[in-house]
Amino acid sequence: MTDGTAAGSDIPTVVIGSAGRRLYLVDWFRDAFASLGMQGRVVVTENDPSSAAAGYGDLGRLMPRYTDPDYGPALLDLVDELRPALFLSVNDYELMHLHVDTDLGTQMRSRGVLVPGVSRAWQSASADKLMMATALERIGVGTPETVTGDDAGGIARLAARSEQLVVKHRLGSGSSGLALVPAARVDEALAAAVAGAPRREDRPPSGQDVVVQPRLRGIEHGVDIVGDLHAPGDLRAVLARRKERMRAGETDKAMTVPPEPFVGAATAIARAAELSGLIDVDMFLDEAADGGRVCVIDINPRFGGGYPFVHLAGADVPRYCVAAAFARPLDGGWRDYEIGAVSAKYESVRLTAREGSAAPACSGGRAVR
């Protein structure tokens, strides 16, 4: 761990990678510094200079695209120059690049930066719904039986038990390619899903690129699981909301609920995934089943679209992250939130560039609404 005061910078620094549309995270990390009585800075790295977040941090840095060979050297230069204590990315592709395709995550950690996340195996599984189902089954956490679109026997087995089937892109995120169909019409849905599915470039589109699951009973919830930043695998918090409405693959309206039904699954996932920091997990809760059955359908290994609903109800994961990263004392109040709080997202926009102007101006302020 570094206290953020090593050579090159004496300002306590947190970097948010690819903040994109999540300007509220920049605000809440700033609030965290303020609430801990610290003069810190939130640096935003972005590839697109005119994105909403590029000029929104206390400092903005343009980065090459993660696919560019210059990305790794630029990231390590940034770390050496700014000496952040914490680096978190909210972009799934960047996370795959940091933790699976390269060892950049490990290299940052060996430079003393806390890089929240999950193990390499769970990072890979988070992008592949078949791998995810296998990983969850192995640790005894409920998840829908998942077969690939070319597994006729598996699909027939699911159809015998479930009148309706769910078809999804195997490597998709959010609800990409999602269709809920009567079992008799699964072939049509499969053909449509295969046609639009993201796939590995080394093979033609096929049923391997989509998965089929039974329709789940119960109500969909979003659950943030927080692992200890210094002791990966140790559960620190479970924060839950019932989804009321989705929009563009994200929770749009939700009501906070007690975390208890989800704690068993959260403990098992945190341990197995060697979790540090926050992951956003979608779970069905079937309260009618004996003792309440929980079924995990998706894991986003980062701050996700559901975190605002618990933050606005009082939870404060950025405060936990900043306190842990800079060794500041903190009581457990950061994980408390009001139950029954309903929040809804809304539109917001900011001026981000002018024709011909090169770099983003850093506002160091809040979005104009």
Ligand SMILES: NC(=O)CC[C@H](N)C(=O)O
């Ligand atoms: N984009 C994401 O973060 C995934 C969606 C998230 N699980 C949500 O419910 O908002």
